[in-house]
Amino acid sequence: MTQQITATRRGFLATVSAGLGAFTLGFPIHEADAQLAATTPEINAWVVIKPDNTIVIRIARSEMGQGTLTGLAQLVAEELNADWSKVTTEYPTPGQNLARNRVWGDFSTGGSRGIRESNEYVRKGGAAARMMLVQAAAAAWNVPVAECRAVNSTVMHSATRRTATYGSLAAAAARLTPPTDVPLRDPKDWSIAGKPLPRLDTVDKTNGKQVYGIDLKMPGMLNAAIRDCPVFGGKVKSFNAAAAMARPGVKKVVRVGETAVAVVAEHWWQAHKALDALAIQWDEGPNAGVSSATIAAMLNEGLTAEAAFVGNSNGDAKDALAKSSRKVEATYGFPFQNHATMEPMNATAVWRPERCEVWCPTQNGEASLAAAAEAAGLRPQQCEVHKVHLGGGFGRRGWQDFVRQAVTIAKEMPGTPIKLLWSREEDMLHGRYHPVTACKLTAGLDAAGNLEALHIRISGQSIIAGIAPQMLQGGMDSRVFQGLAKGGNEFTFGYGVPHLLIDHAMRNPPVPPGFWRGVNLNQNAVYIECFIDELAHAAGKDALEFRRAMLRGAPKQLAVLNAVAEKGNWGKPAPAGHHRGLAAIMGYGSYVAACAEVSVSRAGELKVHKITAATDPGHAVNPQQIAAQIEGSFAYGLTALMHGEITIKGGRVEQENFDTYPIMRMDEMPAVESIVMPSGGFWGGVGEPTIAVAAPAVMNAIFRATGKRIRHLPLKQADLRHG
Amino acid sequence: MAKLNINGRVHDLKVDGDTPLLWALREAAGLTGTKYGCGVAQCGACTVHVDGAAVRSCATPVSSFTEAQKIVTIEGLAPNGNHPLQQAWVALDVPQCGYCQSGMLMAAAALLKDKPRPTEAEIRETVTNICRCGTYNRVVAGIQRASGQTGARG
Ligand code: FES
Ligand code: FES
Numbered sequence: 001m002t003q004q005i006t007a008t009r010r011g012f013l014a015t016v017s018a019g020l021g022a023f024t025l026g027f028p029i030h031e032a033d034a035q036l037a038a039t040t041p042e043i044n045a046w047v048v049i050k051p052d053n054t055i056v057i058r059i060a061r062s063e064m065g066q067g068t069l070t071g072l073a074q075l076v077a078e079e080l081n082a083d084w085s086k087v088t089t090e091y092p093t094p095g096q097n098l099a100r101n102r103v104w105g106d107f108s109t110g111g112s113r114g115i116r117e118s119n120e121y122v123r124k125g126g127a128a129a130r131m132m133l134v135q136a137a138a139a140a141w142n143v144p145v146a147e148c149r150a151v152n153s154t155v156m157h158s159a160t161r162r163t164a165t166y167g168s169l170a171a172a173a174a175r176l177t178p179p180t181d182v183p184l185r186d187p188k189d190w191s192i193a194g195k196p197l198p199r200l201d202t203v204d205k206t207n208g209k210q211v212y213g214i215d216l217k218m219p220g221m222l223n224a225a226i227r228d229c230p231v232f233g234g235k236v237k238s239f240n241a242a243a244a245m246a247r248p249g250v251k252k253v254v255r256v257g258e259t260a261v262a263v264v265a266e267h268w269w270q271a272h273k274a275l276d277a278l279a280i281q282w283d284e285g286p287n288a289g290v291s292s293a294t295i296a297a298m299l300n301e302g303l304t305a306e307a308a309f310v311g312n313s314n315g316d317a318k319d320a321l322a323k324s325s326r327k328v329e330a331t332y333g334f335p336f337q338n339h340a341t342m343e344p345m346n347a348t349a350v351w352r353p354e355r356c357e358v359w360c361p362t363q364n365g366e367a368s369l370a371a372a373a374e375a376a377g378l379r380p381q382q383c384e385v386h387k388v389h390l391g392g393g394f395g396r397r398g399w400q401d402f403v404r405q406a407v408t409i410a411k412e413m414p415g416t417p418i419k420l421l422w423s424r425e426e427d428m429l430h431g432r433y434h435p436v437t438a439c440k441l442t443a444g445l446d447a448a449g450n451l452e453a454l455h456i457r458i459s460g461q462s463i464i465a466g467i468a469p470q471m472l473q474g475g476m477d478s479r480v481f482q483g484l485a486k487g488g489n490e491f492t493f494g495y496g497v498p499h500l501l502i503d504h505a506m507r508n509p510p511v512p513p514g515f516w517r518g519v520n521l522n523q524n525a526v527y528i529e530c531f532i533d534e535l536a537h538a539a540g541k542d543a544l545e546f547r548r549a550m551l552r553g554a555p556k557q558l559a560v561l562n563a564v565a566e567k568g569n570w571g572k573p574a575p576a577g578h579h580r581g582l583a584a585i586m587g588y589g590s591y592v593a594a595c596a597e598v599s600v601s602r603a604g605e606l607k608v609h610k611i612t613a614a615t616d617p618g619h620a621v622n623p624q625q626i627a628a629q630i631e632g633s634f635a636y637g638l639t640a641l642m643h644g645e646i647t648i649k650g651g652r653v654e655q656e657n658f659d660t661y662p663i664m665r666m667d668e669m670p671a672v673e674s675i676v677m678p679s680g681g682f683w684g685g686v687g688e689p690t691i692a693v694a695a696p697a698v699m700n701a702i703f704r705a706t707g708k709r710i711r712h713l714p715l716k717q718a719d720l721r722h723g
Numbered sequence: 724m725a726k727l728n729i730n731g732r733v734h735d736l737k738v739d740g741d742t743p744l745l746w747a748l749r750e751a752a753g754l755t756g757t758k759y760g761c762g763v764a765q766c767g768a769c770t771v772h773v774d775g776a777a778v779r780s781c782a783t784p785v786s787s788f789t790e791a792q793k794i795v796t797i798e799g800l801a802p803n804g805n806h807p808l809q810q811a812w813v814a815l816d817v818p819q820c821g822y823c824q825s826g827m828l829m830a831a832a833a834l835l836k837d838k839p840r841p842t843e844a845e846i847r848e849t850v851t852n853i854c855r856c857g858t859y860n861r862v863v864a865g866i867q868r869a870s871g872q873t874g875a876r877g
Contacts, residue, residue, distance in 0.1 A: 198816050205821030206812040207804035208756015208797035212822060215755035223750075248739055267738070269746040342760050342768060342822040342855045391758070391822030392855050424761045624816065628861070632819055635857025658765035658853060667847040669859040
């Protein structure tokens with residue numbers, strides 16, 4: 001088994017062995033490990049220090065590629081004055097969190113919240129541990145606490161030249177009462193946080209040792225493959241279990257709820273092949289007639305519908321537009337996208353009448369625990385979830401369908417560990433898709449070409465209505481207005497417009513929506529930033545100057561825009577045939593902008609040469625990782641721009657694998673220049689916001705190259721021939 | 724049953740003949756460093772070397788390999804995980820989630836064997852693996868660094 005998991009279990013035994021009872025399954029723990037566990041002092045929930053000075057920092061959020069693990073460890077280590085070379089990490093489990101009154105807070109990892117929402121309490125965990133170590137040293141030496149200093153995992157008393165390592169002090173420190181007043185360091189004095197340190201989890205990702213959920217092995221484990229009704233809302237009518245049972249290696253056929261059938265076999269490949277032998281007949285249900293065309297018609301109707309939820313307004317836009325002498329209008333659209341994480345959904349479960357355990361890559365361990373308990377028919381206290389490294393998340397792994405399925409199957413084979421793995425096809429057909437929307441923008445320009453009135457009508461799907469309708473406010477989903485909202489510190493619309501109306505006609509097709517990296521900021525950035533570009537062109541103004549004039553009330557958004565304009569050489573001569581485009585927006589508490597440089601051949605072949613990107617996330621915990629996130633998010637966002645499109649026919653998704661759902665590859669990836677410009681005073685996200693500016697910046701550059709406005713993604717549908 | 728030479732050792736694997744090499748490696752030989760991403764030779768997550776050439780192991784059944792063919796997986800790329808590419812990957816912090824990286828490294832290693840100093844354009848054309856986390860530019864920098872060319876961070 002992996003070191004991560006062994007370590008986690010060790011931590012578990014050390015800290016809460018009395019709370020939850022013994023494990024029913026798992027990996028034999030050596031005697032020595034158990035003894036080490038018993039003597040390894042936990043200073044507090046966040047920090048464990050071993051006698052050999054190894055520091056174990058507990059990480060409640062999930063690592064799915066964003067460097068959250070390293071960033072959070074940096075924050076704790078900073079306040080702890082730790083020797084960074086001795087720092088390791090482990091995931092506490094959701095069951096421990098439950099047993100310890102949620103001492104680690106929220107486990108969910110999404111919305112670019114991993115660091116920004118937990119930074120304060122994890123830093124306090126590190127600082128409190130340091131204070132206790134210093135206090136333990138002072139007591140041992142019988143000197144005042146104020147005379148002792150903690151440096152690099154050592155406490156020193158200069159006057160008497162005494163030093164003690166954290167490892168030697170840990171046991172005494174752990175017995176002290178935690179301090180109540182825990183001051184935090186000013187970020188400008190950081191020496192571990194804020195630095196471009198290498199990630200803690202890289203080496204195992206280069207030699208095949210990193211264990212993902214798909215790689216789990218357990219004694220006696222069997223493998224399951226599943227087929228869920230491909231038509232949304234359909235059910236299983238009948239299937240031939242005997243035919244599947246006759247296939248090599250097959251141990252059991254399990255009906256999973258109303259909608260799916262699973263095959264359990266010795267090897268996954270055997271289970272997967274046996275699914276065909278089931279010859280499942282489906283009752284396709286009420287949505288069999290739904291197609292991309294019927295959904296488009298539904299959205300189209302919403303573009304001009306009378307009733308809509310108002311998300312942002314000032315002045316009287318409708319009246320001003322009616323009176324305007326110069327109107328500009330355009331309609332945009334953004335299709336469904338699938339997350340398509342490289343590691344397909346999976347979970348491993350073992351069920352017994354009194355206890356159920358799950359190992360899975362999840363973005364929300366606590367939600368996994370709740371889902372496991374529900375499917376197991378047990379109380380959460382009788383269940384446990386062990387988090388495994390994620391082969392990508394992007395929002396998909398916050399949803400717990402695969403956990404429920406794995407537990408349901410395991411329940412049919414008590415005591416046998418079952419690893420359920422989805423095929424890529426299953427993953428494509430059962431996503432939680434980026435919501436589909438269309439948008440009609442209407443503007444009125446005054447005689448001087450200034451934007452006087454603007455109406456943005458969004459028509460389409462609400463994620464909240466699809467996954468948590470109880471969170472709607474009077475039927476409205478305020479998250480639809482990400483980047484277009486009035487005030488707040490997350491998604492504020494930056495432009496000053498005298499008469500403004502932004503509203504949403506909710507139209508929910510029967511395709512399950514979900515949070516997809518960047519969420520609603522993606523399409524809203526396309527809508528507003530491409531339309532602003534259209535308006536600048538209509539007004540005969542420079543796209544940068546036009547924006548600048550309207551961003552006087554949004555200095556931070558203006559600053560990132562200015563930064564990319566300067567570094568991206570906006571307004572300066574470009575290489576022959578190259579053209580530039582701009583975009584800027586606020587999202588997830590951060591300010592982001594991009595300047596794209598593209599060329600389009602006369603035959604219509606697009607090449608994105610370079611994107612200059614700026615982000616002001618307030619504080620930058622690891623600038624190197626932020627730069628990696630910007631590059632990575634551009635690959636994700638540009639894939640959606642160029643190729644990504646989930647279409648519906650007969651109530652089901654048409655794309656089943658990467659041959660029909662192409663992903664951007666290396667030859668299409670532009671050079672990325674990142675400008676990380678933290679201005680301090682606030683905490684913004686980094687995993688998601690920048691993704692949103694890639695597509696509109698490229699689309700605006702395409703207009704300059706071709707004279708063609710692209711208003712619907714993906715570009716593979718567009719004819720870019722020109723000249 | 725299949726008799727395969729994997730990472731320098733002959734294995735007798737208990738699998739049906741139609742099992743793709745990928746699943747024989749992962750489930751019968753226990754070598755889970757090679758990943759499943761698509762099963763249809765699209766993504767490259769399953770890339771291994773067969774007699775030195777990069778092969779997408781998900782698309783060929785074990786029955787079409789012989790004991791004489793030398794199969795190398797990420798676990799066998801270098802004795803201590805210290806292939807120049809692996810060192811470059813660590814130095815440049817290439818991986819994000821890391822799931823695609825075994826395949827990336829194997830594709831890159833095959834390229835370097837063929838062409839010790841590939842140009843950036845050659846790298847971008849030859850390594851067609853999918854990385855959903857978008858590590859592409861760092862992969863390029865890693866290959867350049869391992870081949871003794873530039874390879875500055877990022
Ligand atoms: S799994 Fe073989 S190419 Fe994708
Ligand atoms: S690093 Fe995550 S898919 Fe490549």
